[in-house]
Amino acid sequence: MNAISDTGAAGFLARFAAMQGRLPGDSTLRLAAANAFRSLGLPGATRGRRVEAWKYTSLQALGGMSFRAGAATAPAAKGIVFVDGRFQSGTEKNFARFADRADFGELSWPDRDPMAALNTMLAEDGAIFQIPAGIDAGLVHLTHIGTDGASAHPRQTIRLGAGARMTLIETMSGSGCYLHNPVTEAHVADGALLTHIRIQADAPAAFHLATLYVAVAAGGTYDGFTLNTGARLTRTEIHASLNGPGAVAHLNGAQLLSGSQHADFTSVARHAAPKGTSRQTVKNVLAGQSRGVFQGRIEVARGAQGTDGYQMNRALLLSPDAEIDTKPELEIFADDVKCSHGATIGELDAEQIFYLRSRGIPDSEARAMLVRAFLAEALDPVTNDTARELLEDAVARWWEGQAA
């Protein structure tokens, strides 16, 4: 093997070739994913046609890097703990390991989404939750830790039976330069409710490339919130499909960036059945030379009458070198719908700052108050107290980091 083929897409393909026989689950699926990954490549790092879905995010930096499979351990943490994508500790009633029960699910598109292809090719382990009908699984913590030099490709599946409930809080952190590439799929059956909180505070040199696929049946609710503060490069890609009448999906999030961080929040809410509701508010606070990206699409299929879709993207630019790129999209093929989106971009409101200063509050404090108010609003949709506290802590940590 020569040095060039060890980096970028070639490096991942070489690793697959070496591990192929030892990976759990359907090998034909893995081979197909490897073939897809070979042709899709790493967007921005592989030559060829530019892909619209990756218009604002390039993985060029990954092109020259190579990663090893996970091997390290980390100190114990609350709940279920994965290190470098492999199970380390924790028990939970409805939990199983992907390594033991390789469930690739039904929702992902490895033939189309390069990050899903990469994950499908290399996934070794991951958390599988299956909550039986009518059961309230309560609050479950899932912790992901990355270590220097590793690439983790956890494969996660969450299946809620009819009327089941669960609150899943995922936290991601680590140290050094690593790649975290999870694929998660969530099935919310009739009348079920999944609250899914993701707190991504990966190490400053890490890459976080997550893909989520969500299917909501009649009367079910997927209530998702993602906070991105970590990693040098982040992409959160969510595909939510409202498949049954009266399904509800919340795809909320906030991204707090500084330095030269880049974070891309891309989502599609697909209304495939009548009377669905989708809600999305994504806030970006951008300091330093950071760059925030939001691409959100609401799709309404022919026949999905009575759809109610709303999407809002707000960005606060705190520095002259920060950048935001926003692309909210509506794609509508049914007439009896109420869909809207909005986007606002700007800095702190000068009048508000003046008002606070006129009441004796110093300029820097006034600004801090307004930023925190903007962030607090971003957390408004989160109603679970534990989740909210954790998010508030993460926001406070980020803010303290800025002040320092």
Next chain:
Amino acid sequence: MTAMLDISGLTASIGDKPILKGIDLSVPAGEIHAIMGPNGSGKSTLGYVLAGREDYEVTGGTVTFEGQDMLAMAPEARAAAGLFLAFQAPIELPGVNNANFLRTALNAIRRAHGEDELDAVQFLKFARAEMKRLSMDGEMLKRNVNVGFSGGEKKRNEVLQMALLRPRFAVLDETDSGLDIDALRIVAEGVNALRGPNFSALVVTHHQRLLDHLVPHRVHVLAQGRIIRSGGPELAKELEKNGYSAVLAEAA
């Protein structure tokens, strides 16, 4: 003498829910009748059904307006025949100014009657005269229909439309609710101005107050989709004094 409007055995529902459960009501030409009743009794539904709103399904009975089967007619045909509904919550039409709206409506009705349409100048002359009579501000014509209007302005706008379209039968759906005394007087004057042997009205209200200005020939109490009692103007006073409970108990 035959009635101008004759409702017989009228039943109607929204979706699967029956709202009107058999209304019998006759309004002779030249008379004003009041409909009173507790919330949810079907008063507004009656107005909508008479005007032909499509989401209300007529499940039985007949409505005859000057000998015509009104239930078979499209909403605009009912309007052309002379029916006017003053909405409880008038609809806002962004970008459509009042003058254009009124002229389009007036000319549609004139066309239906085989009359010449009014051009912009003739219409403005006519509208301004009517507004003066109702002591309304001419500026109202330039504003978009009901957009940014206060509750009182919206109701006055309904009365203005009525004055211009000159219906033969008006249904006023709680036009008095939320109005101060001055506005109430404008509404009453608007109706009184049309009074005559060829004009009738059905006034849906909660209060005696409007009926002081608009003395009705008959008062009907509507409860749970049926008219449970009818009487002269004194019935309204009795209801004002004792509330609906006594009448309801009596009917039960």
Next chain:
Amino acid sequence: MSAVNETLDTVRSVTESGYKWGFETNIEMDVAPKGLTPDTIRMISARKEEPSWMLDWRLRAFEAWLKMEEPHWARVDHPRIDYQDIHYYAAPKKKDGPKSLDEVDPELLAMYEKLGIPLKERAILAGVEGADEAPQRQIAVDAVFDSVSVATTFRESLAKVGVIFCPISEAIREHPDLVKQYIGSVVPVADNYFAALNSAVFTDGSFVFIPKGVRCPMELSTYFRINTKNTGQFERTLIIAEAGSHVSYLEGCTAPQRDENQLHAAVVELVAMEDASIKYSTVQNWYPGDANGKGGIYNFVTKRGACLGDRSKISWTQVETGSAITWKYPSCVLHGVDSVGEFYSVAVTTNHQQADTGTKMIHIGKGSRSTIISKGISAGQSNNTYRGLVKIMPSASGARNFTQCDSLLIGENCGAHTVPYIESRNPSAKVEHEATTSKIDEDKLFYCRQRGMSEEDAVNLIVNGFCKEVLKELPMEFAVEAQKLLAVSLEGSVG
């Protein structure tokens, strides 16, 4: 009633089909053979008696075009266009260009009469509402028939104040320095596939020059008409507004009804200097194809304005009801400090029409401001897409953008799509974007019908209200025309 309305009614009475402008005019034509080679371009350039620099410029564009690919990112579907199966030049047979209206072929004049275009030098009365208040206004017209300009009116009175309004082919001969300086300066020859094609083969179009400090005394307008079968129309318009000047320009477009698709690929370039303002209005009513989607114009247009000077302003207003396919993004590059860009658009699609239209606002100058108001109405089996870009460059401190995109759906088989791109690299810039999609409110319809209007009248009233913010930006004469056009376009799509 205005002259425009009268003539529109005349047109309506002479035609009976759904598309009221679908007649063909029988005139002896001088047509180039089908196909596109350097020889075609040399032939066009020779017919136009162009200087050699213009031919070289065209040939460079052709070279660039050969290396480019047809773009496919827009939400429009069409069979492959065979660029060798098109006539690139068609002109009424006549040795010299007409010197005055008296020399114009009477058949042509009759056609423009039919279209309701006031070629005769006469005043036009204002619209219906407020007819008593509006001053009488004059409109100068340039009429382009297939590949050539056949008549330009009011030239003498415009010349008195120094305004040049003439066919661009004439400007290339008579004002070569101006054309040379500005052509391709806003839309470079290789800007995009269709612009490169246009640069190689454009045949005519209008040229406008407004000198320093002059407020153009009348509306300028061009009427485009594709008449000959299998002919592409590639017009090129260039408007230059010198410091402190002002001009309002309107274009209207129609074509005969035909079973096959015809290509229209225009380029419009606007240049506004310090304190200058250009208002550019379009009423686009190319033949949209029949109810089954057969025929119709493919309208691939590049329109861009450069606000070069401080406080300059460019305002685009468009009412798009025609064409089988519309691919069009009138844009503003806001270089000047405090310069202003505006885009007001109504796009109506019915039957099988496809429209992918919007704007780009590129903010470079400090304090530059832009406003985008887009109203899309889809009916039948049509698809209507707003696609736009707002880009704030790091230099554009204090820039502002406000965007409002609303879509209205009539019927359950059509589609409405909104694809805005917003890119900001300056924290002091403020960008606001709002978009909504809904169907016509049943309550509003019922309210209007209760007052006596038919369902169709009620829909027209509500649709016109929905479009009001855009229609009010049109010169009054054309606002009335546009309102009627909306009604005609939506005929039969209700119920």
